[in-house]
Amino acid sequence: MKGNHLLEVYNLTKSFPRNGDNLLVLDNISFNLEKGTLLSIVGPSGCGKTTLLEILASLQSQTSGKIIYHNEKQLNSDQYSDLKLIVFQEYNRSMYPFLTVFGNIKFTLDALPIKAKEKNKRIDAAISMTGLSEFSEYYPWELSGGMQQRVALARAIAARPKVLLLDEPFGSLDTQTKYKLEDDVIRLTHEYQLATIYITHDIDSAIYCGQRIIMLSKLPARIKVNIQSELLYPRDQIATRNSSKFLEYRKELYSSLNLEN
Amino acid sequence: MIKLNKPKLTPFICPVILLIIWEIVGQLRLHIAPFLTSLGYSPLGIPDFSFLLPISIIFPKFFKLLISGIILPYLWDTTWRSLIGFVLASLVGVTVGIPLGLSKRAEELFLPTVDAVRTIPPVALLPLIILFFGIDHSMKVAFIFVGSIWPVLVNTAQSVKSVDPMYIKVAFNSGHSNRSTLFRVIIPSSLPGIFAGLRISLSISVILSIVSEMMAGNTGLGFFLNYSKRNFDYDDMFSAIIVIAILGWLLNMAIHRIDRHVLSWYYHSRDNQLEYSQF
Numbered sequence: 001m002k003g004n005h006l007l008e009v010y011n012l013t014k015s016f017p018r019n020g021d022n023l024l025v026l027d028n029i030s031f032n033l034e035k036g037t038l039l040s041i042v043g044p045s046g047c048g049k050t051t052l053l054e055i056l057a058s059l060q061s062q063t064s065g066k067i068i069y070h071n072e073k074q075l076n077s078d079q080y081s082d083l084k085l086i087v088f089q090e091y092n093r094s095m096y097p098f099l100t101v102f103g104n105i106k107f108t109l110d111a112l113p114i115k116a117k118e119k120n121k122r123i124d125a126a127i128s129m130t131g132l133s134e135f136s137e138y139y140p141w142e143l144s145g146g147m148q149q150r151v152a153l154a155r156a157i158a159a160r161p162k163v164l165l166l167d168e169p170f171g172s173l174d175t176q177t178k179y180k181l182e183d184d185v186i187r188l189t190h191e192y193q194l195a196t197i198y199i200t201h202d203i204d205s206a207i208y209c210g211q212r213i214i215m216l217s218k219l220p221a222r223i224k225v226n227i228q229s230e231l232l233y234p235r236d237q238i239a240t241r242n243s244s245k246f247l248e249y250r251k252e253l254y255s256s257l258n259l260e261n
Numbered sequence: 262m263i264k265l266n267k268p269k270l271t272p273f274i275c276p277v278i279l280l281i282i283w284e285i286v287g288q289l290r291l292h293i294a295p296f297l298t299s300l301g302y303s304p305l306g307i308p309d310f311s312f313l314l315p316i317s318i319i320f321p322k323f324f325k326l327l328i329s330g331i332i333l334p335y336l337w338d339t340t341w342r343s344l345i346g347f348v349l350a351s352l353v354g355v356t357v358g359i360p361l362g363l364s365k366r367a368e369e370l371f372l373p374t375v376d377a378v379r380t381i382p383p384v385a386l387l388p389l390i391i392l393f394f395g396i397d398h399s400m401k402v403a404f405i406f407v408g409s410i411w412p413v414l415v416n417t418a419q420s421v422k423s424v425d426p427m428y429i430k431v432a433f434n435s436g437h438s439n440r441s442t443l444f445r446v447i448i449p450s451s452l453p454g455i456f457a458g459l460r461i462s463l464s465i466s467v468i469l470s471i472v473s474e475m476m477a478g479n480t481g482l483g484f485f486l487n488y489s490k491r492n493f494d495y496d497d498m499f500s501a502i503i504v505i506a507i508l509g510w511l512l513n514m515a516i517h518r519i520d521r522h523v524l525s526w527y528y529h530s531r532d533n534q535l536e537y538s539q540f
Contacts, residue, residue, distance in 0.1 A: 057434055086434050093427040098449045098526045107445065111436035141530040159435065 005070060006195045007033040007056075007163060012065035014051055015220075024220040025051050029065070031214060031223070033163070036193040038186060040210030042203050042253065048221040049199045050089070053165045056197070057084040069162065081112050085161035089168045091148045095140035101127070102136040105155045112159060126158035130184065146177035153181070157188055164189070164196040170205065179237045182209050186235065203257070207231070207249045208240060215253055225256050280316050287315025312495040322496035323503055336504055338481040339470050342398070343512070346405025347466035351459055354410045358417025358455075359448070368418070375414065383408030383469055387476065401473035408469045412461035420454025421447060453527045456520045463516055467509055482508075 014026040025048040033039050043049055054060040056067065069084075085108070088094040095104055105123045114122075127136050130150040140148050149169055156164055166185065170178040186209055189196045200206050206213050207229070215225035231245050240246055290313045326332040360367050361375075386407055394400035424447050432442040474483025482501050489497035521528060 059430060059434060081436075083434075083436055088427065088431065090427060093425055094431050096428065096431075096446065096450070097530050098452075107432075107437075108435040110445075111438070111441065139526060139530065141533055 004034045005032045006035045007070070008066075008068040009056075010066040010068075012052070012055065012062050012067065014048070014055060014060070014063050026055075026062075027220040027222045029216075029221065029223060031212075031226070033195045033197065035195050036190060037211045038189045038196045038198060038209055040198045040200065040206035040213045041216060042200055042206040042213065043216030043221060044218050044257075045201055047216050047219055049216065050167055052221070053086055053167050053197070053199060056163065057086050057165055059086075081159055081161060083112075083159055083161040084163045084165060085156045085159055086165040086167055087149075087152045087156050087169050089171060091145065091152045091169070092140070094152060095148055097139065097141055100137050100139055101132060101143070101151050101154075104140065104151060105158050108155045108159050122158045122160075126154040129157065129188070130154040146173050146181070149173060149177075149181065150184075153184065153188075157192065157194075160192060161194065164194045166196065166198045166200075168200055169198075170200070170202075178205070183235075183237070185209060186233065190233065203250060203253045204241065207246055207253070208235060208237070213249065213253070215256060225253060227252070284316045287313055287318070291315060312493075312498075314495055314499060319496050319499045319503070323500040326497065326500050326504075332482075332485065332500070332504060335480065335482050335485040335501075336508065339467070339474065339483065339505075340508065340512075342401055342473075342481065343405065343463075343466040343470040346402050346470065347409060347463050349402070350406050350410040350462055350466065351413050353406075354413030354458070354462065355417050355455060358414045358458075359421050359443075359451075361414070362418035362421025362451070363443075363447070368422070372418070375411075379411040379415070384472065387473075391477075396477040400477070401470065404473045405466045405469045409462040409466040412465065413455070413458040416458025416461075417451065417455050420451035423454075424450050453524055456516075456524060460513065460516055460520070463512055464509065467505075467512060471505060 009032065010030050012026055012029040013024070015022040015024045017023075029052065031039070041049060041052070051060065055062050069082075096107065099107060102123060105126060106119065109119050109122065123136075127133055130153055132147070132150055132154060135143060135147065140151060143151065152169070169185075170181055173181070182205060185196065185198065188194065198206070198209050211229055211233075213225070213227045213229060214223055216222065217224045227249055229245075229249065231240055231243065231249075290310050294310065361371060362368070383404060387404060390400055390403050390407065394403050428446050428450055429442060432446045437445070470481065471483035471486070474481030475487050476483075478484060479488075482505055486498055486501040486505075489495070489501060
């Protein structure tokens with residue numbers, strides 16, 4: 001198992017200077033991640049989850065600690081990129097209003113060294129996989145929130161990132177759309193052998209999606225619970241959520257949540 | 262995509278009312294003033310406003326000037342001069358405005374100076390410009406340039422500065438370089454603000470073109486205007502004023518069309534959001 005790790009994080013710490021003092025945000029976070037697996041990270045709002053993602057995506061730097069990305073032996077070298085792509089929480093702000101759905105997805109691929117033909121193939125595949133075929137020439141602002149979130153997902157998937165980082169992607173969606181997209185994320189993670197980190201404050205959703213579930217504490221974020229899920233894939237929104245294992249994890253996570261107050 | 266709507270009457274209501282008032286005042290002046298004068302009555306000692314011609318006298322002259330082509334060289338002069346000044350001001354304004362909006366340090370370094378210099382009325386700089394360029398065409402273009410560069414420059418800097426940081430984050434996260442992010446994200450999303458600046462600069466360039474023509478030389482509508490006034494050809498003077506108004510309206514419409522075309526995504530997204538609002 002150890003040899004398969006794609007990402008290893010050791011003792012990650014982040015603090016921000018604030019009013020002459022240091023505000024500790026991430027405290028000694030360590031975990032690892034394999035290819036084709038989905039890691040859920042739950043934690044209360046404002047506990048530094050987004051900061052963690054941005055550090056993993058190299059958009060911010062850590063104060064101390066180590067992040068190691070292993071280069072995988074790949075079947076086809078141009079199949080996967082080195083990108084650590086974030087699907088941002090604010091989907092309506094992360095989409096370019098002057099580009100169509102197609103253009104937005106293409107934009108993400110344009111920085112990659114892939115040929116135009118392959119590019120179009122990937123865009124089309126990502127668009128049809130996320131059920132956006134009829135909307136590829138639409139502008140993002142012509143779409144509903146759920147649809148926009150799918151574009152964000154399609155955009156990330158088309159790039160075949162090394163790590164897919166989802167920052168509360170379903171926060172403002174209705175339950176039906178959310179369930180559908182959860183299943184999509186699980187399916188795509190397996191289909192494309194992505195390493196996905198799914199950040200949420202929704203405990204049920206975290207258990208449903210994750211192969212491993214990490215719970216963070218309030219600020220400064222520490223790992224409080226680390227569960228290796230025994231729930232089997234494929235998962236089912238009704239059966240899985242009512243299984244005894246699911247309820248057991250749920251109980252464990254909720255009770256550790258209450259301990260804090 | 263430009264939609265050519267059926268011509269609407271609404272835009273003509275205001276001009277027509279203005280012309281009617283103008284005609285009434287002109288006719289009153291024409292008939293009442295001589296009558297009062299003939300009675301030996303000079304109201305409040307005010308001169309008889311003989312230049313205040315009714316529109317029915319000006320219009321035939323206006324059409325005559327257009328059809329005979331007498332005014333066209335003047336119109337052409339003003340137009341190209343404004344456009345050259347405007348294009349130069351836009352090019353420099355946008356190229357300088359972008360780095361000013363991108364870099365905090367550049368802003369700190371230059372913006373206070375920009376704010377001070379742009380407050381100087383262009384006319385106050387005219388003597389200096391004449392000393393530099395003499396009184397030929399280049400002086401006038403320089404004058405237009407100096408006066409009309411500020412709206413583009415300041416608007417460009419402001420819109421570049423206020424691009425949503427999320428847009429930039431997304432671009433960097435997908436591996437785009439600084440350069441690619443600038444040209445593919447920052448500039449396109451600043452275009453609505455840049456265009457707002459361009460429209461103001463265009464109007465200013467026409468105004469300054471006419472001012473410069475009134476100051477020196479014998480070309481352009483500004484000269485024509487001054488010349489007619491000096492020769493007491495008030496019908497010519499008013500005709501030139503009308504031509505200037507029409508020129509301003511046409512240029513503004515042209516840039517509005519380009520704006521709507523280039524930024525169709527912007528106006529549509531805005532209309533989309535406003536669809537349910539009362540306004």
